[in-house]
Amino acid sequence: MAPMLDRRATLQQLARAGAALALARLAAPVLARPEAPRFTDDPFTLGVASGMPRPDGVVLWTRLAPQPLETGGGMPPVAVKLQWELADDEHFGQVRQRGEVWTGPERAHAVHVDVKGLPPGRVYHYRFHCGGATSPVGRTRTAPPDDAEVGLLRLALASCQHYEQGHFVAHREIARQDLDVVLFVGDYLYETSNPDFRLRRHGPRPTTLAGFRRHHAQYKLDPDLRAAHAAHPWILTWDDHEVENDYAADRGPLHRDPQAFLALRAAAYQAYFEHLPLAPWMAPQGPDMRIHHRYTWGRLAELWTLDGRQFRSPHACPSAERPVGGRISGACAELMDPQRTMLGFEQEAWLQRGLAHSLRHWKLLGQGSQISPWSVATPLGRRLFTDAWDGYPAARERLLAGIAEARIGNVIALGGDVHRHVAADLRVIPNESRSPVVASEFVTTSITTRGLPGYAQGLVRSSNPDLKHARSDERGYVLLSLDAQHARAEFRATRFPVAAEARLHTQAVYAVESGRAGVQAEHPEGPSPAPAIEP
Ligand SMILES: [Fe+2]
Secondary structure: OOOOOOOOHHHHHHHHHHHHHHHHHHHHHOOOOOOOOOOOOOOOOEEEEEEEEEEEEEEEEEEOOOOOOOHHHHOOOOOEEEEEEEOOOOOOOOOEEEEEEOOHHHHOOOOEEEEEOOOOOOHHHHHHHOOOOOOOEEEEOOOOOEEEEEEEEEEEEOOHHHHHOOOHHHHHOOOOHHEEEEEEEOOOOOOOOOOOHHHOOOOOOOOOOHHHHHHHHHHHOOOHHHHHHHHOEEEEOOOOOOOOOOOOOOOEEOOOOOHHHHHHHHHHHHHHOOOOOHHHHHOEEEOOOOEEEEEEEEEEEEEHHHHOOOOOOOOOOOOOOOOOOEEEEEOOOHHOOOOOOOOHHHHHHHHHHHHHHHOOOEEEEEEEOOOOOOOOEOOEEEEEEEEOOHOOOOHHHHHHHHHHOOOOOOOEEEEEEOOOOOEEEEEEOOOOOOOOEEEEEEEEEOOOOOOOOHHHHHHHHHHHHEEEEEOEEEEEEEEEEEOOHHHEEEEEEOOOEEOOOOOEEEEEEEEEEOOOOOOEEEEOOOOOOOEOOOO
């Protein structure tokens, strides 16, 4: 980007202006705002993104951060105005809408533009301008009209991108795919570090808003992640690592005091919002943030994104050494308590109402984990991970019984979190062949995060006949294609550790036939169809 003024001189100038403004604040309640600083360094280092596509609009995002790893992103602590424009073509010959938006240090100089009034079912290009600098160009699209007969929906399902544990080669491929949308279902970043699997560093565990902002900035500096954001609109929900591993509502393993944990959660949610293409109305209020939402794709599909963290009951049967999360074997009466919930009763009711009234062909549940069972049979009883849906069996049964009793067809759960590709049947009573299959599930493996070792994964497979496919040895994402006849999941994958130039292959292909719950193998093991990407 073209140098304008020396950055230090600009900062000194702005510091003097800030002091003058502080004095002026004593006299006048309304302050004059500088239009935009002049940058010597590119302020668009974190790229651009779009998300939450609707038939009439989409959210555009960027954050000004000329020094992204510095506190404040290298921005002066003042309000700044940006211009945005959205066009039919990538050269901006046909600009359809443009506007101005203010941002400031209270939101890390991030912007979330909720563009409205766009024609449905179209591809658009967008960019931002500020202080003589222009952002990279992003590509996005609006959803088809609500009542349209849509032939095809193609989405990439992704989750679990530990920066330290590999390169984001899966995002490199996602960026080049012909997709309608990316559905990211959690663990967008990791607060933890494992020195055994560290290929690169992402900085210390964040504990403050400044720390979470730096962490998000570190992730966005990855060019493959930025490319995937710039190429497609994203729909997101979260899991635990965006805040703290295995947290449940107001409790975290490292924060037994709810007030201390909620302060951490507020910082984490604020930084999460600031760095992702989420609608302005989603901005958190302290430690609370609404992320569950409903999306449509013509008459072909309806998608509910679910929040399995903010409203869940505490983990069942905690041990003294592991008060939150962990594994249990054998008896735990609390596990079956019907008062325990994964989504919170309000969100459960909202989802069941939505499912019962949906007129769309496919009903998709985008959520952070694996609904199908994966506990392991042992001589002491089933050994299960209390943080997973296995730890909330009554909530799982309510969800699936609600689908069965209302005879809701073509429901597919789309999950992540467990670092393995899974195709599974969903029954009201898991693994019980007399309990009919009422829905289907595809779970994506991680973008990078290490999966279960082979022997443990073998036990998971042999203990759970509902899992038709479950492999934890490769990283990647799921390419999902939906039409009126089939939902087809192509498990794209590469072996761990992920080399910087690794190429993905198709590990397996599974499908759900319209009107018939349950997954069927098309190609249970590779080789399989070539990806539809340009070289
Ligand atoms: Fe994860």
